[in-house]
Amino acid sequence: MSLLRASPSIYSSVSSRLLKLSIFLLLGLPDSKGKAIWTAHLNITFQMGDRIISKLGESGVFGNHSPLERVSGVLVLPEGWNQNACNPMTNFSRPEQADSWLALIERGGCTFTHKINVAAEKGANGVIIYNYPGTGNKIFPMSHQGTENIVAVMIGNLKGMELLYLIQKGVYVTIIIEVGRIHMPWMSHYVMSLFTFLVATITYLFLYCAWRPRMPNSSMSRRRQMKADVKKAIGQLELRVLKEGDRELDPIENNCVVCFDTYKPQDVIRIITCKHFFHQACIDPWLLAHRTCPMCKCDILRT
Ligand SMILES: [Zn+2]
Ligand SMILES: [Zn+2]
Incomplete structure (x- = not known):
């Protein structure tokens, strides 16, 4: 019985916690600072022997201050011992025949704004920055205020190293950067909150509806089981037919306390x-x- 009494409070506390959580998430919504993120499709083309290889993939994201434009050109590395283009004097080994070129620069050493400006001043039509070593394919929209006139895209370190390796081998790599899709982190937050809220509400309603009919059902089935046990126990108790001379027939000592009658032979x-x-x-x-x-209160199910 104690279990029965505890259960409704357990389910109501769980449901109310779920409701509180989803309301909390919904209230937290205006605080989420997620901005729209634009992905960048990189169409990479290069020649390997006699074959021209073309790869298209959604492998970058536009910087927060980048124009959302299609841009293309040959991919060019900074000259010198490092690839971060932080030195304002950095030159880019641009092929003579290339009209349009994109700088491939490593993240780090200075701000995004700084290295993008270095490439822009040298005439780059776009900048592709690859992430730190060890970050795999991780990318994020860069912040680079003050470089609003040049397309800037971030790609993962692995993709950057792949391109770097090709160019260092002397392969002529051209890239077309195209505007991909929009991602809205706050939208997924909103969808998650809404989903949690709906799950909590449905769970609450389900438990509320399911509990009420189950209460009498379970107590009824227990009562039925008890009755069956009692019947079985009664059936196992000894029966006797009284006959002349039995001491139970003594009317002074014995009478039935239920009907107050004395016992007679054949009873x-x-x-x-x-x-x-x-x-x-x-x-x-x-x-x-x-x-x-009825006389001593002994329970026939316990003896
Ligand atoms: Zn009787
Ligand atoms: Zn008794």
């Missing part, structure tokens, strides 16, 4: 485990209703 008596006896017709309905001996 059928039921003997309970406590050794008290009664007319079978009197005690069986009593036991079915009370389970206990």
Whole structure:
């Protein structure tokens, strides 16, 4: 019974916690600072022997201050011992025949704004910055205020190293950067909150509806089981038919406490485990209703 009483409070507390959580998430929505992120498709073309290889993939993101434009050109590395283009004197080994070129620069050493400006001043039509070593394919929209006239895209370190390796081998790599899709982090936050809210509400309603019919059902089935156990226990109690000379017939010592009548020969008596006896017709309905001996209260299910 204690379990039964505890269960509704458990389910209501779980449901109310879920509701509180989803309301909290929804209230947190205006605080989320997610901005729209634009992905960049990089169409990379290069020649390997006699074959021209072309790769298209959504492998970059536009910087927060980059124009969202299509730009193309041959990919060019900074000259010198490092690839970060932080030195304002950095030159780019641009092929003579290339009209349009994009700088491939490594992240780090100075701000994004700084290195983008260095490339822009040398005439780059766009800048591709690859992430730090060890960051795999991780990318994020860069912040580079003050460079709003040149397309700037970030790509993952692995992709950057792949391109760097090709160019260092002398391969002529051209890239077309195209505007991909928009991603809105706050939108996924909103969808998640809404989803949580809906799940919490549905769970709450489900438990609320499902609980009520189950309460009487479970108590009814337990009552039925109890009745069956009592019936079985009664059936196992001893029965006797009284005959002349039995000491149970002594009207001074014995009478049935249910009907207050004395016992007579041929009466059928039921003997309970406590050794008290009664007319079978009197005690069986009593036991079915009370389970206990009317004289000593012994429980027929416990003995
Ligand atoms: Zn009786
Ligand atoms: Zn008894």
